[in-house]
Amino acid sequence: MESKELNKDMLRGGQFLVKETPCENIFTPEDFSEEQKMMRDSVKEFVDREIWPNKERFEKKDYALTEEIMRKAGELGLLGVAVPEEYDGLGMGFVTTMLVCDYISGATGSIATAFGAHTGIGTMPITLYGNEEQKKKYVPKLATGEWFGAYCLTEPGAGSDANSGKTKAVLSEDGTHYKITGQKMWISNAGFCNLFVVFARIEDDKNITGFIVENNPENGISMGEEEKKLGIHSSSTRQVFFNDTEVPVENMLSERGNGFKIAMNALNVGRIKLAAACLDAQRRVIDSAVKYANDRIQFKTPISQFGAIQQKLAEMATAAYVGESASYRAAKNIEDRIAIRMADGASHSEAELKGVEEYAIECSILKVAVSEDIQNCSDEGIQIYGGMGFSADTPMESAWRDARISRIYEGTNEINRMLAVGMLVKKAMKGQVDLLGPATAVGQELTGIPSFDTPDFSEVLSEEKDMIARLKKVFLMVAGSAVQKYGPQLEDHQQLLMSASNILIKVYMAESAILRTEKNIKRFGEDSQKEQLAMSKLNLYHAVDDIIKNAKEAIVSFAEGDEQRMMLMGLKRFTKYQNQPNVVALRKTIATTLTEANTYCY
Template sequence: MSTETDNKKDLLRGGQFLVKETKAENVFTPEDFTDEQKMMRDSVKEFVDREIWPKKEEFEKKNYQLTEELMRKAGEMGFLGVSVPEEYDGLGMGFVTTMLVVDYISGATGSFSTAFGAHTGIGTLPITLYGTEEQKKKYVPKLASGEWFGAYALTEPGAGSDANSGKTKAVLSEDGKYYSITGQKMWISNAGFCNLMIVFARIEDDKNITGFIVEYDPENGISLGEEEKKLGIHSSSTRQVFFNETKVPVENMLAGRGEGFKIAMNALNVGRIKLAGACLDAQRRTITEGVKYANDRVQFKTPIAQFGAIKSKLAEMATSSYAGESASYRAAKDIESRIEIRKEEGASHQEAELKGVEEFAIECSILKVAVSEDIQNCTDEGIQIFGGMGFSADAPMESAWRDARIARIYEGTNEINRMLSVGMLIKKAMKGHVDLLGPATKVADELTGIPSFETPDYSELFAEEKEMIAKLKKVFLMVAGSAVQKYGPQLEDHQQLLLASADILIEIYMAESTILRTEKNAKRFGEDSQKEQIAMAKLYLYHAVDIINSRAKEGIVSFAEGDEQRMMLMGLKRFTKYQNMPNVVELRNTIADKVIEENKYCF
């Protein structure tokens, strides 16, 4: 039996990382890219370095035509059709390769990244995943080649996070041949140059909205607002779209009547993990620009890269980038494996892809939050390394910081995604897909038991760190389990408690992913070759423990009192205690020295 088959057999369901151990050999890492994937990565990097990076300044001048031109070139290179099945003129590549292209094409500017993501994701995917055969044959080849561009019209002035509350109406004609759509959409990426929009509207008084494929035609009651004035992503076309009795043939309804909300939610799941991917190369490039400047900038007769304060920043930036890569590609491969399993069981491409992504919706939300916040912190520290020059629009950090800010808002705000991650996990537990009750009960019993005073054997690499991850999972089960017991279905009304629980969940997944990647690589390449990666895994976990300790304490005191509170706080202290506290300064110096020596992000 092949290792690949073994890995599929051992594949956990979404959310099960919390209650089941994942073996290092079963995670996918960027070091596992196939030769084909490496060629694709290098091809995308070469395109970005040649076509996009040199034009960074131009992207700040609201040059929407430049974005459109480069999108067309990306289409000629095949990048717009990476995930599109071959029968619709795409490359038909797997989820990991799709993620890889999103990752490396997004590094130079948020403007192009947004246009690319909106087109290949929410502009194309709803048709490939929900369209009829006729719809796919008519539209998808044009979208895959870049002949046409797509947009996604969901948000309205009164319907943002509450997407299903949209007021746009679709009225069936008397002859039953078309729908007339009337309403207003806002924040529509690619609106200024799209040929097609996925539009959501309500038919009569339906509970749920319905999706439609609408060709852009100003003669058919479609008008656009002016380009929005935005903090960042200046050359990403963002406009309001107004529909005034726009006629849409009945055969352009996407999926069935009232199924638009389902389409919107599943499109967002894919968008969330890809948004995480779209932040990765931006982090790598920010770190590289930061260390280059720090090595060149001399103060007090010393390159500032040699100062401890700057080393600390470079180490933390590199660590968060490495963690984001580790978790993103772990989840991407899990999704790809689940898709393959579904196909082997006889599911269609559409059904397999939908169910594969839906299975890992929790991880998609986790990644969206974690990596979007890491890129913001990374660009912020990039400005700080540049000092006064960082505040100047002539340096690369200022635009990078502004472009990064949108990532915490779109594909569902980070607050919504935090609450979703915990909410989805609890729903999975109620359906029996993830056993939270059993492990939570064991943790509750452990709180009243006598702790072990034996000194554990930590001679193996990451032995203590992996034990710490197991203890951090107990923290989540203790807090969330008690909260569910106390509030039941009303838990969703306690948003601050949900946010605290989500931060615990996020840090567990990110820290575990970083440790498993490093452990896997240390076993096959040798520990000496992974010295800096080992330092990053330990540094990330150190911060995760601190965050979890703080957020769990906040959660516990919000709903527990008296003896229950004292017992849980004692448990928290036990579950977040190191036997051997890492030397954080030494870890940072190890990481920073490597980045400074290589003069770039080099992991």
């Protein structure tokens, strides 16, 4: 396919904010190919056979079981889904790799972490940055599960500030190898890995450098005991110590000083994959909660019939639907951008790196939104179970504990919130996203005479789409004024950035759900999408409330007098419903279908 054809009507990263996206242009879970559906079903069957029945063993720190499951996943090819065929992988597209990550991760956070660490930050840096000799030597072993990988970046003094690591790499006198000395912590898969991707600083270089290091205790590598953690109990997590560990010079990954870039690009992929890893976890929590609510009788009535429980189930299902919608929308954008790059002559490695980097804003948005959704979902799951939910004998307690790490992995949610806005502003400065024009237009609209015409919202979702367009104006109003006021110093105003980011996140997630529902109404009919309509409207209702709160907080933090009054009036105008949705009725619609199906059925 020609790149010009692929490029047609395709938005670049961040442009969703300033350009309208026709629903026909987005990918939804209903668009999965037959091959993708078969892959999804085979992964679900594997999880239901090998992982879900063993949840109790995973909670008892059965690290050997984790290694055994990972090896079986390798035998099925699941560890090599994203790896090109020439290195013994399946060579599948980005959407399919998301799909596998989604469905293999739902039963327990221990496997989700082991899988993500191995396939993502363990294998991917070598696949994308390694030279041909390195890839031929190591990637086939990693893709098949013969070897397992781990990633050594974090240190006691270097967490979010990843480039501040103290681990040193010193070139030997004969120039044949480097000696690495330092301490790494929170290393997933450390207890059973065969290979580390290690980041160290050469001399006084500004940036760290990546190395491929085989795990050999006789080569100055030692480990701490398994960490005692809140959750992911059977995920092997240890400190790793390097003491003059000799690494051949040919095992330098990419170029000297390129380690920080490798780390950041690995995080971009890791963020959207982490969102995927939280999706089936939500589905399984919802399934368990619905079944329990249907079976639990109080006051001679299943508790699923009580409005308070229905509210929880409806909100849980809505968040899962929205997360699916946004995650697969972005995944297909990335896949298409990779295809464009390859059609223009780029190598697979270069195309994938640039394709993911293009949508780094969306990756950060998804990481934040979906990791917080799984935490809320599991928390409400406990509440539906009541006292039993607090017991380790039910699946909710471990789901809640496992979910907690998701808000810390791949850059904390606070870091990712600030990154999303920061990257958007940088794209605007480079001319990749036109924020200035639309922001200026919003400013002029604020000072102009408002229209008193009553819009025609007779078409399904027309008012919701109009609301999304106006919510984008809220972001442009707040962010545009903040950039104008603070310029390069904007990054020093973290609370303002957090508020702006919350608006950005809510807009992207709400729009994704609405576009998915609109697309499916057009091809399957409105009657088939009643619950999806209800979820899209319910989520938007919450988004409007959250955006009002965050915009107010942002506006009063930097605007005063007439400017503040004008912006607050604009906020009120931009967030006004013509027809307020009946959220109680929406929840009832969603919950009724859930409880009748006795499962998450969307």
